[in-house]
Amino acid sequence: MYTEAVMDHFYNPRNAGELADADGVGEAGNPVCGDIMKIYVKIEDDRIADISFQTFGCGAAIATSSILTELVKGKTVAEAEKITNRAVAEALGGLPPQKMHCSNLAADAFHKALEAYRQNRPKPAPAAE
Amino acid sequence: MYTEAVMDHFYNPRNAGELADADGVGEAGNPVCGDIMKIYVKIEDDRIADISFQTFGCGAAIATSSILTELVKGKTVAEAEKITNRAVAEALGGLPPQKMHCSNLAADAFHKALEAYRQNRPKPAPAAE
Amino acid sequence: MERIYLDHAATTPVDPRVVEAMLPYFTANFGNPSSIYQEGRAAKKAIEESREKVAEILGAADTREIIFTGSGSEADNLAITGVAWAYRKKGNHIITSAIEHPAVLETCKELEKHGFAVTYLPVDEYGLVAPEAVRDAITDRTILVSLMHANNEVGTIQPIAEISKIVRAKGVLLHTDAVQTAGSIPLQADELGVDLLSLSAHKFYGPKGVGVLYAKKGTRLHRLIHGGAQEGRLRAGTENVAGIVGLAKALELAAAGLEETVPRLAELRDYFINKIFSRIDHVKLNGHPTRRLPGNINVSFEFVEGESILLNLDLEGIAASSGSACTSGALEPSHVLLAMGLPHETAHGSVRFTIGKDNTKEQLDYVLGVLEETIARLRAISPLYREQRGRKEK
Amino acid sequence: MERIYLDHAATTPVDPRVVEAMLPYFTANFGNPSSIYQEGRAAKKAIEESREKVAEILGAADTREIIFTGSGSEADNLAITGVAWAYRKKGNHIITSAIEHPAVLETCKELEKHGFAVTYLPVDEYGLVAPEAVRDAITDRTILVSLMHANNEVGTIQPIAEISKIVRAKGVLLHTDAVQTAGSIPLQADELGVDLLSLSAHKFYGPKGVGVLYAKKGTRLHRLIHGGAQEGRLRAGTENVAGIVGLAKALELAAAGLEETVPRLAELRDYFINKIFSRIDHVKLNGHPTRRLPGNINVSFEFVEGESILLNLDLEGIAASSGSACTSGALEPSHVLLAMGLPHETAHGSVRFTIGKDNTKEQLDYVLGVLEETIARLRAISPLYREQRGRKEK
């Protein structure tokens, strides 16, 4: 059913937990559907300095959250932002078809976390002319 | 499916064949249904002195014909006449339900043979008063 | 690592004695039961002896009341569609419940497309149908009530005998899906007062792909699979002789063992439930506390999702099942749990353990340890649990 | 006494290699294919590998075109009812032939009760359907043509590929009941040009109670057995895993052996037919002289009835079958023989011998001897033979 990569990330999730001093938090899914993903980001020098996740959901949901954190950690925001749910699934060697929609929301949560970060941070001073 | 008695009479039919000098011949069934029985009787002193059968039909048809000849042979006509298809089936230890109707016609053929005998024989002189 | 199988409601291994009984019918006694020669008669005899066994165990009055089918689902379909079409002139109304197996529910949905009206009775929080609700639902167009004997997910046993009195008083036929009870608890069609009853061999250590519909004498049935004259013209197709022999043998073994297995499994079940509650917080028992199948444990672990629990258990050598949508590829979690009033998120976190005759207390103790760790691990990464922790702690 | 089995069209013994392949799925690998844990995944894998094998052998383009059923009859029912309801809006007309298996004929009769119109095409004296007759029967309401690939009684092989061209040109679906050809002669769904094709494992040394419906991608089907989502939602019920594995293994073995068995059986068949004709008078060969299944011999012995021949053969250790009414408990003799124009009495005297892969020439020689004696014995007590003897003697 699941690839080895999925099982590895499910069983040994990377970067799980809360991030106390997160610059942005994003959430996707809802408990009615059985999947909620929360992504915490810490941004330094326009890079994903730290990232973590919390997930309520099936094995695929946990694995996609976990691998997403690995995929974007250390990248520039601009680069990291390009990540899609499809890319996450591919990084895991694929997901069962019925899991592609409901459980593959980590990139959505991540994008929301970046959005929250932008909302939160003090507007940069206008550059001197 | 069939009792041992049926199989015995099927495999070793008694009194099979034509009776050259029969006093009566009776036939029941028809080839469309797959069963024809022909009974030949020879009557002496109001008794079934000899009897034989010819049968086109299934195992049950052959067995009922065969046992009928045994059941009535030697009996008085009055006694033999009482035989029914049911009695024939019982003498064989029973027949499968679907065989009770179509293949159990030996008594009918026998009754017809007796009828033919009565038609054939010269009317007895009326008793003196 | 030795696997621990705790999903006996899903299926069971075939008992070696059952395999033994089946084997000759693949090779030495392979005849077609419709054939009149020796090989055929031997096969026919095997089927008829199996039918007698099953009839006797189920308390049938006549062997012709036993119809062998290709599965429990087919038996359910045959019962419901069969009665529906046979009694179409009498009425077009069928009553069932919201927690039936899909084999019943989907069959009813199909009949709705053909002009039948179906009432889906609700259940209470324990999964019980109220006998009065059955009474109130019956109209003069009602031809059939179909209610399962015990539910496959939560194990709740319905008061079928009580419901039977109501249904029969109104001259309506009663079908019960006894797929979960056959071989698990005593089961007598006459005592239950049902006209039709379905069962499936693979739930009681028999082979997959063979079931039975009991149909009381006088119950008219329209067949589902048309063709040859097999099974009293009620189910066409060359009989699965080995499967039928296996079903009868398995039912015989199960029936003989009931006196011993029922109390033993119930004790293991209660032990397991109590231990879960004492070791893990935020747990809910689904189903009825006492009117439940001896081997059934169904619990919801809040803040975690069922499939992830199962995956984790599987990695530790344990097989169990869940009412989570994710385990079935469905969009919604278990229709049974939702009908019992569980919120979606709690339904998603349900896990079902069903104990079988070969499970031991030692196995359950091992499972409890793994389960405790699993729930803790998954809650540690759950965003829902964190939020709750402050509010209510054990 | 060693038995000589010559009724392979009725059923076949399961090949020991097939039993071997099935055994693990009763015990060690007993999981429910719908379960997500290891035991379930192993069972699922076994089914999907079987599906791949079957798809490849039948020339299917996609494994999803293979639907496992509980028998050949169920496959026929699913094909015909499934298409009928799925295409009800397009039309209500179905074309079939007078010599189909009851699984097809009775299903069509059932649909007639539900507003479908069915044309039963006649056959010629050899059992062949005329392609032009199919063309002429098609109307703009026609949704399905169902014609068997080879007849189970007389072995006549229909020109399905030729008929396919006509049917497809009209945009109508084509189903073929290939229960008698699967495993007996080369069979490629794509070459035949059919949209649906049924087969049954027990006709080619596989287990009873499992069949296949091939349904070409794009063919809409309404399911027959409702419930769970098994078999692509087209056939509910826990899969008969062992049976499915057995079916695939048996089909694989059969396909691998065809090159050798087809000519060998055809030679034995022709030898047997020729010997019958040279040793027994008043005999008629039923079916086509050349377009017939390699193992099929169907002859009518005039003036005697089939069941009595079979009983006699059985007593001498030989298993064969007959189109006589008496062998099936029916009132009429074989509908196939009557449709081919045989008089009732000739149909009653028909005997079918179907040779299998393990039969030998020595066995056939023994059978010929017994047959000659049997016919002589039964004719000696037949009132019909006596009448004829004077007229025509050999």
Ligand SMILES: Cc1ncc(COP(=O)(O)O)c(C=O)c1O
């Ligand atoms: C041509 C044909 N179609 C269908 C069937 C039905 O197959 P099954 O007996 O597996 O249901 C048979 C054999 O019985 C057959 O010979």
Ligand SMILES: Cc1ncc(COP(=O)(O)O)c(C=O)c1O
């Ligand atoms: C209550 C109930 N009914 C019907 C069925 C269907 O039985 P089968 O899978 O043999 O078709 C099952 C099990 O799958 C069940 O648990």
